[in-house]
Amino acid sequence: MGAYGLWTLFALPGFRKVPTYLKVPYLPSSKTQTQNVMKLLHGRAGCLADLGSGDGRLVFAATVEGFQCTGFEINYILTGYARVKAKWKGIPSSTASFINQDFWKMEVLGRKLEKELPDEARVIACRFPFPDWTPTATVGDGLDQAWAYDMNAIRKLSTHTIMR
Ligand SMILES: C[S@@+](CC[C@H](N)C(=O)[O-])C[C@H]1O[C@@H](n2cnc3c(N)ncnc32)[C@H](O)[C@@H]1O
Structure with a gap:
């Protein structure tokens, strides 16, 4: 009961706001998945956006590698929790x-990403690969699999012209 109560506390605000067909539960990255994402980011630097940042664990791992990170999260309880965790870890905003x-x-x-990201940007997806994009690289398997998409490669393969 306690575990269910905690799960609903963290997951329900997400369910309320997302249309039925897009409901996504909170499934935090495993250590292996976080490491897979960090492998796909190896050798890169700059800004990183985590879309669906949960409790911030991927963001925190990326800050250790020197990235400036922004996490976007629909669940305000998780957003608040991640902010508190950042403060507690002494990580500036x-x-x-x-x-x-x-x-x-x-x-x-x-x-939106095709339109707005620079050519050198790399997009990494966990658990839900982009259906219309061909990945540049992938690491891991099963639930821990992560896919990387380099924008310059995506644009070369893109069949439609994007106005930027
Ligand atoms: C699979 S979890 C991953 C959490 C985190 N990135 C990690 O690696 O542990 C996906 C997260 O995306 C959030 N989410 C789902 N739909 C969203 C949306 N439409 N906008 C923002 N966040 C969303 C969920 O609340 C959940 O925290």
């Missing part, structure tokens, strides 16, 4: 910040 926002309301995601 210029290095890691968390925004309570529904990323589906940010435009059709793949199209």
Whole structure:
């Protein structure tokens, strides 16, 4: 009962706001998955956005590698929890910040990313690969699999012209 109570506390605000067909439960990354994502980010630097940042664990792992991170999360309890965790870890908001926002309301995601990201950007997906994009690299398998998409490669393969 206690575990169910905790799960509903963390997961329900997400369920309320997302349309039925897009309901996604809170499934935090395993250690292996976090390591897979960090492997796909190896050798890169700069800004990182985690869409659906949960309790912030991926964001915190990326700050250790020197990234400036923003986590977007629909569940305000998880957003608040991640902010408290960042404070507790002594990470300044210029290095890691968390925004309570529904990323589906940010435009059709793949199209928005194609339109707005620079050529050198790398998009990494966990558990839900982009159906229309060919990955540049992938690490791990099963639930821990992560996919990387380099924007320059995606644009070369794109059949439609994107106005930027
Ligand atoms: C699979 S969990 C991953 C959490 C975290 N990135 C990690 O690696 O542990 C997906 C997260 O995305 C959030 N989420 C689902 N739909 C969302 C949406 N439309 N906008 C923002 N966040 C969303 C969920 O609340 C959940 O915390």
